[in-house]
Amino acid sequence: MTGGAEVPREASLDVIQRELTAFARRARAAAARVHPELPLVSYTLLAHIDGQRGCRATDLATHYLLDKSTVSRQVATLERLGLVERRPAPDDHRVQVLHPTEAGAEVLASAQTSRLAAYQERLRDWSADDLAQFAAYLLRYNTASPSGLPDSSPH
Amino acid sequence: MTGGAEVPREASLDVIQRELTAFARRARAAAARVHPELPLVSYTLLAHIDGQRGCRATDLATHYLLDKSTVSRQVATLERLGLVERRPAPDDHRVQVLHPTEAGAEVLASAQTSRLAAYQERLRDWSADDLAQFAAYLLRYNTASPSGLPDSSPH
DNA sequence: CCGGTTCAGTTGTATAGTACAACGGTTATG
DNA sequence: CATAACCGTTGTACTATACAACTGAACCGG
Numbered sequence: 001m002t003g004g005a006e007v008p009r010e011a012s013l014d015v016i017q018r019e020l021t022a023f024a025r026r027a028r029a030a031a032a033r034v035h036p037e038l039p040l041v042s043y044t045l046l047a048h049i050d051g052q053r054g055c056r057a058t059d060l061a062t063h064y065l066l067d068k069s070t071v072s073r074q075v076a077t078l079e080r081l082g083l084v085e086r087r088p089a090p091d092d093h094r095v096q097v098l099h100p101t102e103a104g105a106e107v108l109a110s111a112q113t114s115r116l117a118a119y120q121e122r123l124r125d126w127s128a129d130d131l132a133q134f135a136a137y138l139l140r141y142n143t144a145s146p147s148g149l150p151d152s153s154p155h
Numbered sequence: 156m157t158g159g160a161e162v163p164r165e166a167s168l169d170v171i172q173r174e175l176t177a178f179a180r181r182a183r184a185a186a187a188r189v190h191p192e193l194p195l196v197s198y199t200l201l202a203h204i205d206g207q208r209g210c211r212a213t214d215l216a217t218h219y220l221l222d223k224s225t226v227s228r229q230v231a232t233l234e235r236l237g238l239v240e241r242r243p244a245p246d247d248h249r250v251q252v253l254h255p256t257e258a259g260a261e262v263l264a265s266a267q268t269s270r271l272a273a274y275q276e277r278l279r280d281w282s283a284d285d286l287a288q289f290a291a292y293l294l295r296y297n298t299a300s301p302s303g304l305p306d307s308s309p310h
Numbered sequence: 311c312c313g314g315t316t317c318a319g320t321t322g323t324a325t326a327g328t329a330c331a332a333c334g335g336t337t338a339t340g
Numbered sequence: 341c342a343t344a345a346c347c348g349t350t351g352t353a354c355t356a357t358a359c360a361a362c363t364g365a366a367c368c369g370g
Contacts, residue, residue, distance in 0.1 A: 012286035013274045019293035021199055023175060026220055041327065044176055058347060064177075067329050072349055074327085094336045094347040119168045123296070131167035134292040137285070138174035141278070196356065213318060222358050227320055229356085249318045249365050 035111045042083075045074050046108050049084055050100045057096065083107055193266050197238075200229050201263050204239055205255045212251065238262055 035043070045060055052059070061071045075098060078084040083104030086096035100108060123131060193201070200215055207214070216226045230253060233239040238259030241251040255263060278286060 007283065007287035007290075009275075009283050009286055010271070012283070012290040013271055013278065015290035015294060016278070016286065017270055017274050018202075019290070019297050020178060021195070022219075022297050023293070024178065024195075039326065040176070047173075056347080066327095068348065069330080069350080070328055072347095076349090077326095092337070092347085096348080115172055116165070116168055119172050120164075123168060123171070126295075128162065128164050128167070130292070131164055131171070132162035133288070134296070135162075135167040135170035135174070137289040137292060138178070139170060140281075141289070142174050142177050194355065211318080221356095223319065224321080224359080225357055227318095231320090232355095247318090247366075251319080 035114055038107060038111050042074055042078055042081075043108070043111055045071070046078055046083055046100060046104060047112070049098045050105060050108055054087075054097045054099050057098065060098075078104070193262060196229055197233055197236075198263075198266055200226070201233060201238055201255060201259060202267070204253045205260060205263055209242075209252045209254050212253065215253075233259070 038046070044064070048060060048063065049055055057071045057075055058068065060066065060075075061068045064071075075084065075086070079086065082101055084098050085101050086098055089095045089097050126134070199219070203215060203218065204210055212226045212230055213223065215221065215230075216223045219226075230239065230241075234241065237256055239253050240256050241253055244250045244252050281289070
């Protein structure tokens with residue numbers, strides 16, 4: 001499988017396109033099955049908030065290419081669920097610094113555990129080496145400057 | 156980067172989980188940017204219909220893990236746009252065999268071209284070998300039996 | 311051949327996620 | 341200070357999706 005560069009670029013690109021799209025299509029459903037209580041996006045945002053140890057809504061929006069209104073509502077939902085709290089920044093009255101509540105941290109940990117378990121199960125047959133390389137490829141793909149896409153067009 | 160199996164499985168799984176999720180989050184927006192006229196799911200279904208040279212709605216549903224109602228509406232949309240046509244199967248009056256119209260084939264080809272171009276651009280720096288391997292990993296991931304996930308629960 | 315079951319697809323209803331546009335406060339800058 | 345830039349909310353609309361209830365068609369056992 002690691003053979004010698006015989007596959008034409010275009011064929012690989014086609015597969016990558018199709019498979020990434022296929023993954024995208026299924027991701028939400030899978031996420032919902034794994035942890036119905038915490039919707040995919042909320043989960044992701046909560047994880048980011050937690051990972052950053054406090055961040056602003058705008059940060060989330062730019063990081064995930066989401067509209068501010070989307071983030072605003074997602075955060076509102078998370079707050080309504082008691083998973084995050086907003087602390088007004090003392091220095092800048094416009095911004096709200098988001099932090100996970102204790103409950104939020106717990107829910108997040110639980111969700112992370114079960115999702116990790118699902119991946120663990122799914123990728124059971126993979127060697128550690130393949131896992132590492134697949135992860136590296138994904139990382140490389142995602143961190144590639146999004147300017148590679150015809151991003152532009154602010155509508 | 157292809158080094159010797161030093162990365163623990165769990166770390167890789169964590170990255171894979173996060174990066175696949177990140178990708179999923181952005182996929183739709185990216186697709187919309189690349190080809191606003193043909194929504195992501197419609198595009199995918201149209202591509203499948205085209206690739207299969209005629210298929211049933213149920214096939215789409217099972218293949219993509221979608222509810223039949225979802226497929227029904229998507230197909231209805233595609234039909235309304237004049238991109239697919241339904242031909243009642245002569246042998247079984249229940250099924251409708253879906254085929255792309257001429258317009259549908261054209262739109263599909265155009266969308267495929269521009270999406271491929273976007274990927275081409277984005278993955279410009281990748282060697283053919285890396286592309287082939289990334290594609291292989293994705294394929295392997297997606298074709299892994301979904302039974303690995305807590306699929307079950309017919310609700 | 312009739313009645314129950316299974317299968318294909320549609321429609322009603324509800325929900326998540328998202329965008330865009332318009333707005334209200336807040337801070338920064340000329 | 342006035343205007344611009346910025347942060348977040350809210351109104352509105354749309355896509356994608358699921359579940360449930362339903363219609364019609366086909367199959368199956370007696």
